[in-house]
Amino acid sequence: MKILKDGSKTQVSFTLNGTEVDGYAEPRTLLSDFLRHEIGASGTHVACEHGVCGACTVVVDGKAVRSCLMLAAQAEGKEIRTIEGLAASDDSFNKLQDAFHKRFALQCGFCTPGILMTLSSLQDSGRRYTEPEIREALSGNICRCTGYREIVDAALDVLGDRVVA
Amino acid sequence: MVGAAAHADEDKYVGRRMLRVEDQTLLRGRGKFMDDLPVAKGTLHAAFLRSPHPHARIVSIDVSEALKQKGVKAVVTGEDIRPYTKPLIVGFENPMDYRGIALNKVRYVGEPVAVVCATDRYRAEDALKYIRVEYEPLAAIVDPVAACADDAPVLHDEVGSNRVSRRVFTHGEPEAAFAASDRQTEITIRYPRNSITPMETYGIVAEYQPDTGGYDVTSNFQGPFSVHAVMAIALKVPGAKLRHRSPPNSGGSFGAKLTMFPYIVVLSVCARLAGRPVKWIEDRLEHLSSSSVAPNRVTRIRAAYDADGTINALRMEHFDDHGAYLRAPMPAPIYRMHGLSTNCYRIPNVEVINNICMTNKCPTGAVRGFGGPQLYFAIERVIAQVAKDLGRDPLDLMRQNLIQADQFPYRAPAGALIDSGNYQQVVADTVDQGGLEELKARRDAARAEGRLYGIGYAMAVEPSQSNMGYISTLKTKEEREKAGPKDGAVASCTISVDPLGSVSVVGDSTPQGQGHQTTLAQIVADELGVPFEMVTVNLETDTQKDNWSIAAGNYSCRFSPASTSAAKTAAERVRRKMALIASRFMNVPPEDLLFKDGWIAAQSNPENRMEFRRVGGLAHWSPSSLPEGMDPGIREVAYWNAPELTPTTAKDEINTSLAYGFAFDFCGVEVDRDTGELRIDRYVTAHDCGTILNPGLAEGQIRGSFASALGASLYEEFVYKSDGTFLSGTFADYLIATAHEAIDPVMVDTVATPSPFTRLGAKGIAEGNQYTTPVCLANAVADAIGRQDITVPLTPAKVFEWVNGEEEPAPQAAAEDEAEDLIDYSGDALRGQGSTFVPASAEQVWQTLMDPAEMAAIIPGCKSLDKQADDHFTGVVSMGVGPVKGTFEADIRLENLKKPRSADITGSLIGALGTSRGRGRVTLVEGEGGVTVSYEYSIHLSGTVASVGGRLLSGAARALVNQFFRALVRRAAPEAKSEGGGLMRRLRARLGGKK
Missing domain, CATH: 3.90.1170.50 (Aldehyde oxidase/xanthine dehydrogenase, a/b hammerhead)
Incomplete structure (x- = not known):
């Protein structure tokens, strides 16, 4: 294991939305700060920095992770997905983005990247979810604008076990 | 669903569920x-x-x-x-x-x-x-009523009192009405501190x-x-x-x-x-x-009424708690609601006393609802209590006193000019669609089984677009005359048509997610007859370049009445100018021109037409073609104000807002006797906010407001101890509903009575549930458990006590020394006691405890400890609890030394993360093979440690005490090591302080 020196910066590289990226981080640099301020991927938002609100959620090696509770150095060599990687190569929305748009499932949009990444990690499983399961899965993401109904509906449109009207 | 959508004009964008243009940016992470x-x-x-x-x-x-x-x-x-x-x-x-x-x-x-x-x-x-x-x-003070007492510690010496303003308002003849009424009911309410804490x-x-x-x-x-x-x-x-x-x-604001x-x-x-x-x-x-919180408030409210249920007068005295400082426009929330001091009822007389109080808490600011939740909690609770005292059905009594549909515009006694509405119809639709009769049957069935079930009601007039002059009501008539009039609420909008004929709109509404870009594009596209996509709306602001005035911004539901009116006015000016240009080329009078589908056509002869973009281009490319005297280019600025927003009158009456919507809710709630938890069986909410501009956005505002109001009702409160210690510094302490806890209200399809005073007839919709939901749930709980004094948040612990009787308060640690008066050891103060067995003599243990070098080795995290005197030690301790780690300067004093039997210890730890003060007593009792060391302690925390670490600290303190005594055993009885695991087992059995 590489021992990192306090205060000095070392190179960190990982795959971000399918592309190799690298930058320099102190040992204590949070992954959220590294993504936003070193790589420039500012779509991931920081709202509590203590792991409760879920706004900074990204997908690391297929799992939803709070990037404010992970160090940049821990991301070395990992495969990371963020909001910037959701749209198709022709810039059209993916199914989740499209459902959020059609359902009015966002207002200020600050929590939305974290919510979309939490749901993206469910999407990978390929299975369908009940409403209580979706609500449970989203219980680590705080939204102050919507009251969640529209978010849950949008999620169910894509991941739900009900027939879409 | 918001009902008005069904009546939308198919040719118009306004009223349609247009998808948000904002989403294209936000859903890609490109905000x-x-x-x-x-x-x-x-x-x-x-x-x-x-x-x-x-x-x-x-x-x-x-x-x-x-x-x-x-x-x-x-x-x-x-x-x-x-x-x-x-x-x-x-x-x-x-x-x-x-x-x-x-x-x-x-x-x-x-x-x-x-x-x-x-x-x-x-x-x-x-x-x-x-x-x-x-x-x-x-010494600190946190209660607004106590802060007004003569002997309270004063925050601002230069003011001389914590009550920085007191005003008495008399509208109608409340004194005579109280004397003439058959009956009176009085309650006191306490509304807590909360905020909606935006994600950004x-x-x-x-x-x-x-x-x-x-x-x-x-x-x-x-x-x-x-x-x-x-x-x-x-x-x-x-x-x-x-x-x-x-x-x-x-990323959201909600006033913050x-x-x-x-x-x-x-x-x-x-x-x-x-x-x-x-x-x-x-x-x-x-x-x-x-940052900012809603003012907490204590209100004593009294209603005077006749035996038939006619309410004749209200009298209320508010103690509005603004924390440590007043920051403009505070104390605005209480004055913003002043004109509505009688809510939606025909109560002709009202007396209002406003005390503005300073306490040692975070200063206040705007929070969605802005003064309404506090006021309506008092009014709707007292009305429910009046119904109870009269043995009447609450809804029946409310209906009896409602403003009638033919009374609008209705001038309320405190000055609000309530523009329009049909409250009876909203109530009738809600009762019908929400299934009130069925809910009553469910209540009766539950009660027959001995369960605690209640139904609550709440109504609210929902004000929007604030009169910028209302805060002057705080001043006396003489002070107002000296300062000059303040009134109105200016909104502005700039619309340009560029050389290629596309349309840009610049507004002054600084949105935080409400979809203003979408709505303004709908309004302007309708007015100019161009496709929605041709209108680009930019709502960034720049005070050096853009149109703005003092009312600019996003607060008090300003957008729907005001910003839309400014946009419509500016768009009309653009259309008028373009009609004049086109009429010159088309040889028809400008009044004959119709703007539709990107064309400007003569209504008398639709074949005679010009493309919108061509007319727009002419204003740039060929000024010589324009009618004589017309300025080239197309850029129209509209400043819009409503004449109904007049200044405060000599009698302190004020039309606090321009447009007034109406909200009515009822709910059925079951209280779990064993846990104090609430189960909301059904929650029904209805809103009349005039013209609906975009039902998708309007529903989002209702649901969002309901969710945050549910949070305020059940979970959210900024908690301070009586000594001013702040305890709610994380989202694990200040609890917010997630998708897991959120419930969906039944939304009623009811009337939409347009405002006669706004250009599109729209009123605000974003605050209604902040007013109704907390008191609706409180009324339901009051009905369920038969209790009058109900405060939010309705936490299970609190409700449990109401149902099962209050627990004996934990005994206060004796306050002997004067400095202790500053400290509140109650509630979350860390307290513990326990004992441990040390296989050494009392003398050995005593020596160890009194030796700074030994103690430095024993105290967890101790970096150094110096003896200043026999009974005074200072040193440096490094400690961490969960996410909170820091270095503290320790100051420890020993008192009542009774060698080798007992000692009292007092001390403090001071560091960047906060200060903690503690006291304790150690007693040594010699027995067979060693000495039993007993201890008790109370620790008081402040600063960051208390704000974010509170939940973790009891456990952490126990762990530290355990570490301390293990180390004490090692140092005082080194030979005991040989006993190995046996000793550790024995220690574990004896250790473990209990709170």
Whole structure:
């Protein structure tokens, strides 16, 4: 294991939305700060920095992770997905983005990247979810604008076990 | 579903469920929020040192060590800010000197004391611990009624009292009405401190420009821009030299991003002193402890009524708690609601007494609902109690006293000119669609089984677009005459048509997610007959370049009545101008022209037409073709105001807002006797907000408001102990409903009565549930458990006590010494007791305890310990609990030394993370093979440790005590080691303090 020196910066590289990226981080640099301020991927938002609100959620090696509770150095060599990687190569929305748009499932949009990444990690499983399961899965993401109904509906449109009207 | 959608005109965008244009940006992660904007190279990052004390005098601040830290370029204190500023003024004259940072005193936990400006945020935060502040703690006061007592500690010596304003208002003849009424009912309500805590916190980049002497600031400030004047005056610059810009996106506000302006002033001066731009992004602890909260309030309310249920008068005295400082436009919430002091009822007489109180808590600001939740909690609770006292059905009594549909516009006794409505119809639709009769049957069935089930009702007039003059109601008639009239609420909009004929709209509404870009595009596309996609709306603001006035911003449901009216007015002007140009080419009078589908056509002969873009282009490419005297180009600015927003009258009547919607809710709630938990069986909500501009957006506002109001009703409260210690510094302490807890209300399809006073007939819709939901649920709980005194949040612990009787309060530790009066050891104070067996003599143990070198080895985290006297030790201790780690200076004193039997210990730990004070007693009892050491302790915490670590600390304290005694055994009885696991087992059995 590489021992990192306090205060000095070392190179960190990982795959971000399918592309190799690298930058320099102190040992204590949070992954959220590294993504936003070193790589420039500012779509991931920081709202509590203590792991409760879920706004900074990204997908690391297929799992939803709070990037404010992970160090940049821990991301070395990992495969990371963020909001910037959701749209198709022709810039059209993916199914989740499209459902959020059609359902009015966002207002200020600050929590939305974290919510979309939490749901993206469910999407990978390929299975369908009940409403209580979706609500449970989203219980680590705080939204102050919507009251969640529209978010849950949008999620169910894509991941739900009900027939879409 | 919001019903009016069904009646939308198919030819129009307004009224249609248009999908949001904002989503294209936000769903791709391409939003530009405050922390996403690029900053100039060399920009410094600020971190604030904040007060750990609720009330203390600042004896000294030493920043020299902090300045030596790597990357630190400036450390700024209140005294450094003073020469460059004047005090931040409020709506009435008072001698309070507030500049956004502590000057000689701190008055709440979290108050800024110093600012470190460093090359990155991590380094700025690192340097905070090197600032040494010596405080002299003072007694604190947190209750607004107690704060008004003669012997209460006074926050602002220059004011001389914590009651900074008291006004008595008499509308109608309340005294006579009380004397003439058959009956009276009085209750007292307490509304707590809460906020809706936006996901994005405050963010500011400030720069000083020595070349112009001005400041350039970008921030997510939400307005009202009347506060721009307050900042410019404080910074001693002309308005134009304080340039303020807003980023394209703002991550929610709900009122919170109003009172960030003191930080703008402080950081502007920091930038000036540091000689570089300074950036600050507030963190969550800072937001929860020191940004903005709704004023908590105590109200004594009394109703006078006849035996037939006619309510003749209300009398209410409010104690409105604004925390440590007043910041403009405070105390606005209480005055914003003044005109509506009788809510939706025909009550002709009302007396209102407003006490504005200062306490040692975070200063207040705007929170969605702005004064309404507090007022309506009192009115709707007293009405429910009147019904109970009369043995009447509450809804029946409410209906009896409602303003009638033919009475609009209705002038309420305190001055509100309620524009339109049909309250009876809304109630009838809600009762019908919400299934009230079925809910009553469910209640009866539940009660028959012995379950606790109640039904609650609440109604509210929902004001929108504030009269900028209402705060003057705080002043006396004479003071108002001296100051000159204040009234109105100016909204503005600029619409341009460019050389290729596309349309841009610039508005003054600084939205935080409400979909204003979408709505304005709908309105302007309708007016100009162009496709929705041809209209681009930019709502970034720049006070040096854009149209704005004092009412600009996003608050008090201003957008739907005001910003839309300005946009419609500006669009009409563009259309009029383009019609004049087209009429010249088409040889038809301008009145004959129809704007539709991107064409301007003669109604008399549709074949005679010109493309919209061509007419727009002509104004740029060929000024000579324009009618004589017409200015070239197309750029129309509309400033719109409503004449109904008149100043406060000589009798203190004020039409506080322009448009008034109506909300009515009822709910069925079951209380679990064994856990105190509430189960909301059904919640029904109805809203009449006039013309619906976009049902998708309107429903989002209702659901969003309901969710935050549900939070305020069940979970959310900023908790302070009686000594001013703040306990709600994380989202694990200040609880917010997630998708898991959120419930969906039944939304009623009811009437939409347009406002006659707004251009599109629209009224605000975003605040209704803030007013109705807390009191609706409180009324249901009151009905379920038969209790009058109900406070929110309705936490299970509280409700359990109401149902099962209050627990005996834990015995207070004896307060012997005078300094202890400052400290509240109750509630979350750490307390413990226990004993351990040490296989050594009492003499050996005593020696160990009295030897600083031994103690340094025993105390967990102790770096050094020096003996100052036989009974006084000082040293340095490093400790961490969960996320909170820090170094503290320890000061330990021993008292009542009874060698080798017992000693009392008092001590304090002081560090950047807070101060803790504790006391305890150690007793040694010799027995077979050793001595039993018994201990008890109480520890009081303040500052960051208390705010964020409270939940973890009882466990942590037990762990530390265990570590301490294990170490004591090792040191006092080293030979006992040989007993190995046996001893550890024995110790474990004996250890473990109990709270």
